[in-house]
Amino acid sequence: MIGTVLVANRGEIACRVFRTCRELGIRTVAVHSDADANALHARVADTAVRLPGATPAETYLRGDLIVKAAVAAGADAVHPGYGFLSENADFARAVLDAGLVWIGPSPASIEAMASKTRAKELMGLAPLGEPTEADLPLLVKAAAGGGGRGMRIVRRMEELSAALEGARAEAASAFGDGEVFLEPYIENGRHVEVQVLADTHGTVWALGTRDCSLQRRHQKVIEESPAPGLSEGLVAELHALSVRAARAVDYVGAGTVEFLVTDDKAQFLEMNTRLQVEHPVTEAVFDVDLVALQIAVAEGRALDADQPPRARGHAIEARLYAEDPSTDWTPQTGTLHRLTVPESVRLDTGYDDGTEIGVHYDPLLAKVIAHAPTRTEALRKLAGALQRATIHGPTTNRDLLVRSLRHDDFTTKAMTTAFYDRHLPSLTVTLPDPYAPLAAALADARSRPSRFGGGWRNVPSQPQTKRYEHAGEEHEVRYRHTRDGLEADGVRVVHADARLVVLEVEGVQRKFEVTRYADEVHVNATRLRALPRFPDPTAQLAPGSLVAPMPGTVVRIAEGLAVGAPVKAGESLLWLEAMKMEHKITAPVTGVLSALQVLPGQQVTVGSLLAVVEPT
Template sequence: MITTVLVANRGEIACRVVRTCREGGIRTVAVHSDADGNALHVRVADTAVRLPGSAPADTYLRGDLIVKAALAAGADAVHPGYGFLSENADFARAVRDAGLVWIGPPPEAIEAMASKTRAKELMGVEPLRNVTEADLPVLVKAAAGGGGRGMRVVRRLADLDGERDAAGAEAASAFGDGEVFVEPYVEGGRHVEVQVLADAHGTVWTLGTRDCSLQRRHQKVIEEAPAPGLTPRLTDELHALAVRAARAVGYVGAGTVEFLVAGDRAHFLEMNTRLQVEHPVTEAVFGVDLVAEQIRVAEGHALAEEPPRARGHAVEARLYAEDPAHAWAPQTGRLHRFSVPGAVRLDTGYADGDDIGVHYDPLLAKVVAHAPTRAEAVRKLASALERAVIHGPVTNRDLLVRSLRHEEFAQGRMDTGFYDRHLTALTEPATDPHAPLAAALADAHGRSRFGGWRNLPSQPQVKRYAVAGEEHEVRYRHTRDGLAADGVQVVHAAAELVVLDVAGVRRRFRVSRYGDRVYVNTTALTALPRFPDPTARHAPGSLLAPMPGTVVRIAEGLTEGAPVEAGQPLLWLEAMKMQHEITAPVTGTLSTLRAVTGRQVEPGTLLAVVEATSPGDAGNRASDHDGPAPS
């Protein structure tokens, strides 16, 4: 029997594994980098071991240190979670060679499926060897790992070599393996997968299907089970192919077989020899704990002949600290408050007061709703997200709510190109017009008790706030009866709660402050100084770092004075194991190049300046960068 499990991971999945172990009476050991010394997964585990020496981004890839930690802490088993070393056959062997139980598939099965090229050959699918114009579009894909890293869609043959190099570099950074391959890119396809669970006695369960079509940068955003709209024949075919893949490699444990579905035809993509991020939707529908089943299988127990029956529908949304409106840029900073209401499941690696750093994936949490029908589950999830309290970095919460309520998603007609078609509309700012006034009235509440009212009429008080990149000015007055503003009736004004009567409708505004950052219900505002510094502006055409990261590449031959075209890639930043392309905002001349390969930069760091051919264009395009200088 397993008594102590070391969780070779971090964040949300580490916390999730710890939870199941605790429920089963199993002790847990966390491992952590220096950057994660006070992370939630460290705090919830029974004991923790620091992994020394490595850079934070690479710490969890040091299998030798993790095995040493397991032995030192007295663990008798290792659970790899997902990502990092979860699909590394050498790590699985090292765990077993150390006399520990590996809670995962046999190393030989991992090896057979770890390389997507070998997996495709095993399933009778050949990758593209010599790409021609007739093959376009194609997808360059990392042979190892997943999560959207090391993937590029190529639509022009001239771009293939560059995109292959970029994908290889990203894959090497994320997985320690830069091998990539090329396969056809199916436009308008759906990403559908089958959950399998196998024991060492020859039983293989298929636990239904999942649809994971809503993706950004080839990384899933919203997943659900079962996949809607599949015919019984196609569902049976997917299950049969999944069982075939598992049996072909002698699979044991939990795994996922992924397909691209176009019409009524399924194209095999890969087999992930680990637990998937989206496994909670399957757990909700089938009433199982897949981590508990992984542990039981690792202990040698047999599965029942038949899996449990499916009940209802489940939908999961991945809540990321990122800005979808600005190239999905990852966000960092203090998470002051975080809570999600309602009868939903919340899997997270963060709590109030935690910092979201620069070294790892920006996944903040997974929110899962289960209900008798798909429509009810979607409605339940959208409502919970809409009412969530998230005080901290920018997140994709609004995008998730709008996606769940989009007609195309509601009707189950989505595909992997959903955000290509709808991102602009889904990320349009929708600021509550009364949020700035509520913020100002809450701020003025304290002063109104100390003589703010004057017997003679005076000028109104003025406050300015930045909301979604736009400046808002609000005016209010101190009167004999309290605070007042035009167009509304102020029913109540206190530091944390403002109540307004707007055209006969009473509305409540919860207000929280953290420095110059103000949150009014779900709207985030930045209080602006009364007298802005007129010198705190960047030159038109300035390119500022949108996130903390490292300059990993500058376009070949790019020097100051070089002509550039609008949209031309100039340099690449790496943040959280993803490369982000920085392009020229306008056609013109590169007048300044401050970026240096290998240098780390903070948000707002000046990287380059492009002087537009037309001065009018420069002013228009540079307006996004105008404003107070970053602190």
């Protein structure tokens, strides 16, 4: 029997595994980088072990150090989570060689399926050979991992070389393996997958289907189970193919077989030999704990071959990211002051209030999961819960998620993997509450009472003004202190204190909850930045200045780029790596590069000047 489990991972998935271990009475061991010393997963485990590493991102790829940590902490089993070393056969083998239990498939099964090139060959398919114009568009994919890392779409042959270089670098950073391959890119397919679970006694379960078509940068954003709109025949085919794939490699444990579905036909993509990020929707529909089942299988217990779990209802999961979808999904950093959701939904997260969101890891804050008897009810439940959630901190994709769940293409089951390619502009239109800045100003006025009786004077005075920034736009609001209290044009101030403002607008009373953290102000779901009364005249940048949209590392500069070189608007000048993803920095205008302020390998902070393009 397993008594102590080390989770070779961090964040949400580590906390998720620890939760099940506690319920089973199993002790837990966390590992952490220096950057994660105060992270939630390191604090909730029974024991935590620091892993030294050259960089925070590389720490969780040091399998040798993780095995040593497990032995030193007295663990008798290792759970890999997802990402990092979860599909690394050498790591699994090292765990077993140390006399520990590996909560996952055998190293041989991982080797057979974890490399997408070998997996395709096993399924009778082969990666694309030397590509030609006729093969366009192409998809460059990392052979050793997933999650959108090491992927690039190529629509013109002249883009291929740069795409291969970028994908290799990103794959090596994320998985420690820079191997990539090519396959045709299908624009309008649906991403459908099957959860499998197999024991050491020959039983393989196929636990329904999941649709994961809503993706950004080839990373899933919204997932659901069962996949809607599939014929019974196609579902049966997907189940049969998935079971066949598992049996072909003597698979043991939890895994996922992924397909691209077009016109009721299925194309095999890959098999992920680990627990998926989206596993909670399967747990909700089948009323199982997949982590508990992983542990049971690792202990040699048998699954029920005669009566596998039965599906009930519909479940949908949304991934809450610290990112700005309106600016090319730019990851965000800072303090997560508060995160709460209604009790009607499930929250899986690796953060708690006051945690710092850094630049070194994936920007996933949490997963929010809703389960209901029907898809329509689950959609409504999840969208409503996200809208009512309290999220104080960096910009997130919360508004995008709510709008996506309510979009006609999603509600009518017409979504494809091109959903955001088609609809992102309309889904990211900034619609701030027009009364949020006023509510912020009134709350601030009440939190800073005047020593002369709240600001009232016996003679008429000029209105008080305050300025706030939202999504790059400035908003100025005005109000007055009067004998009867605070007044503002066009509304009636029913109540105002430092935390709650009630305004009557055209006969309707509206409540605004206001929370302030230094110059960051949250008014209901609107995030504002309070601007100083007198702007800093030295803060202006020259036209054409390129500044870092996030903290990160300059990983490369465009070949041949130097001061004095002509550049075109939209041309890629350099690449930043943040949260294990590369982000292109492009020329804002056509002109001449008049300054280049950074070098490859240089660390930059938000707002750092990178380069200047002087318009011609």
